[in-house]
Amino acid sequence: KQLYASAYRMSEKSSKDPYAMSAWLRQGERQSESLQAAAYDKKAFEQALLDIRTRLVVKDEGFLSELQGSCLQAGVKVVFTPCLRKAPLNGSTRWMNDTPLIQLSDRFKRNDIFWFTFFHEAAHILKHNKGDFFIEGLDYSCDGKKKEAEADAFAEECLISRKDEKLLLKHRLYEKEDIERFAKKIGTHPAVVAGRLANKGLIKHSLGRFYGFYKNVELKG
DSSP states (O other): OHHHHHHHHHHTTSSSOHHHHHHHHHHHHHHHHTOOOOOOOHHHHHHHHHHHHHHTTTOOTTHHHHHHHHHHHTTOEEEEOOOBTTBOOOEEEEEETTEEEEEEOOGGGBHHHHHHHHHHHHHHHHHSOTTOOEETTSOOOHHHHHHHHHHHHHHHHHHSOHHHHHHHHHHOOOSHHHHHHHHHHHTSOHHHHHHHHHHTTSSOHHHHHHTTOOOBOOOOO
16 A cells, blocks of 8 residues: 555656556556565576576567566566556566565567666666665656666666677767677677667667667567
8 A cells, every 4th residue: 555655646746647557556466476486585686687688689589488487586576567558657666575576568669678677677676775666757856866877777787888888889880780790799689789879869769670670569468
């Protein structure tokens, strides 16, 4: 109840419907009830993130179930909840008793955004207080904004390190083959590279789709 009350207060500062937000959050909790997670192990979760980052390069089909399974072994529940029209949220992180829960949506329907959101949510588990809960896409206080910035930085570093990003920006070669070559060199998916370039304003957001890098993410309720 406290979770939903907090979500309601947060939604009052945004354009999102508090009842739709609560429904989305509750659906994630129901989904999590059927999952069996090991006891949370921080080191195991950090290793799982490294493994997941490696596998996203080569897998689209079946990747979600593998992601979920790897996290469960480290004691983290991950659920996939379709985005609701009046609650356009990317994801949420909170602890359910002693088990962290990551809830992801298919807002924007793009693989690179989905992956960024996952690593962003993972950062909240690793770096922030157990009593905190986060709903992405809402306005936060100064302390909340700081934690969101920390999670963004963590996700960016997981997907493309600062060192690799400097190389990417230095060469300024952003044709399809250039992006594919660079992605292969650093061991990530071309969609991640295209998304980073687009966010930096160096290519158009539509180019990643045109090149065939962005894949649709469609979740079923």
